[in-house]
Amino acid sequence: MKYRTVFPILLLLLSSASPVAAKSAIPAEPVQPIVPHKVTDPARVELGKKLWFEPRLSRSGFISCNSCHNLSMGGSDNIKTSIGDKWQQGGINSPTVLNSSLNFVQFWDGRAKDLKEQAHGPIANPVEMAFSHSLAVDTLQSIPEYVAEFRKVFRTDRLTIDEITLAIAAFEETLVTPNARFDKWLRGDRKAIDAQELRGYQLFKSAGCVACHSGTNLGGTSFQKMGLVAPYKTGNPSEGRAAVTGKDADRFSFKVPTLRNVALTYPYFHDGEAATLTEAVDVMGRLQLGRTFTAEENADIVAFLHTLTGDQPRLVLPILPASRDNTPRPKPFE
């Protein structure tokens, strides 16, 4: 019964497609190119950019969003786990902010449903920025230039943490990285990647990496257990998704990270214990796929992964408005 309905429609679609369109159509690949972000509210994005670089959202006045998601370094900090207030060691590797809008949930354990909810976390986390939402609000509310910007963007004179995180999220949505060589290849430029890189992609598909690392973000669309075929040994105490669901079955289940810009976002895994792509590919092969890649296979996949580096955000560093005499002062050493 069902096929009778579908079949004529398919035939109709095929017959209406011109030969030219059929020829230039993108082949069905499990990875899709990034579409550049269109800014609909530039004032909101500009405010969010200031807040992104704003160390006065931390207790110390020293740590901003950009400290651990450094936009000069692939939106990450390139250390195993981050440095927080008073040099406390973070519990988990800072994921890149680049293309994070393409993830289905935020944080390694998916505890935030979107970027806005995510932005609530670090400001008040005692191991990270160690501030409080109310102090963050008081700080910004004491600075007339911020008050004017929030009024312009949100039409309110009394800002709250929600407007702060909405603005940060709006800025983060702009941080996509289109035009990776691999995306050019996906769009039909056969010369955009070389023979080794193509071999790497074919192996990436045939070996099964693509089962989790697919879609526009090559990841960020599911949770998966770290150590699926063989157990992953780590000193890192993170439990993954189980910390959210309370289910034992979710232990060591983490959000599959994006592979976009992965050549820039070392070290790898939730504990940052893989220093190089070579090491990461080897561990993934053995523990997730039950396959030991040869040195040549590994090198091919690594070569492919290097084609995923896209255009990095081109940002003019914001000038932050000065504190006023009544602005709460940072407390770096108290």
Added chain:
Amino acid sequence: MKYRTVFPILLLLLSSASPVAAKSAIPAEPVQPIVPHKVTDPARVELGKKLWFEPRLSRSGFISCNSCHNLSMGGSDNIKTSIGDKWQQGGINSPTVLNSSLNFVQFWDGRAKDLKEQAHGPIANPVEMAFSHSLAVDTLQSIPEYVAEFRKVFRTDRLTIDEITLAIAAFEETLVTPNARFDKWLRGDRKAIDAQELRGYQLFKSAGCVACHSGTNLGGTSFQKMGLVAPYKTGNPSEGRAAVTGKDADRFSFKVPTLRNVALTYPYFHDGEAATLTEAVDVMGRLQLGRTFTAEENADIVAFLHTLTGDQPRLVLPILPASRDNTPRPKPFE
């Protein structure tokens, strides 16, 4: 004998000056406007900019020049004394990098003769970036994009700390802030500052502030004792110039800081103990000039000081080249 020679020349000069030129001439003021910096070697500046934002010049991989001389915040960190490696507390307030090329020497105690020599300090200072010059060199030398840039700029394949600090200094030289409202007034735009600001400037001159805070940078041209008329009480152990000269007479003698962008570079003094301009002006009046400014006088001077904020550097955030597998890894927690 001497006057006989000079006088005819003076008369000659006066007679040759046209009435128009005489009318538009800048009146003789003890402060001169900033001349915008002309870049002669853009590749060197661009390399220096990367190094300025480069946390891999620190042991932790977390601290860059910009951490304590934040170009979003007046080239300073807006805390009393800086946060260094492992959250160590710096000994002295981070001076602004803005217009630092106009200072006669660098550091509060003048121990570096120029910006290049200054840049040697923080990288290897165990309380600051806590790295070593040789590790800094090894790190950059392992990254092909850096090697190529150093080759292009310095025509050498073996970079040393000297090329690193030369590039950083070249970038810092661009960080001047022209077009302050006060500079516009100096150039003849009588409406650039208002009546209160002008009163403040006149008091700034007549009260004697200008004795030290003069020239293009309103400071940065001499050492002066902190607590000239009455002793300055502080818990900060910095000895000032005496640490360089070994002379007891130089105790508490510090380089007079620039007042350019002073509204952005709070808190004030070498110990950062003055939180506001009002407080700083009050202390300076009493301890350096033996004069207690009335609230109105203080407000006038503070209003004048706000006219010294110039155009802040407009910088595109650099994208730093990725570490390679053989690049030394940061050690934030060891």
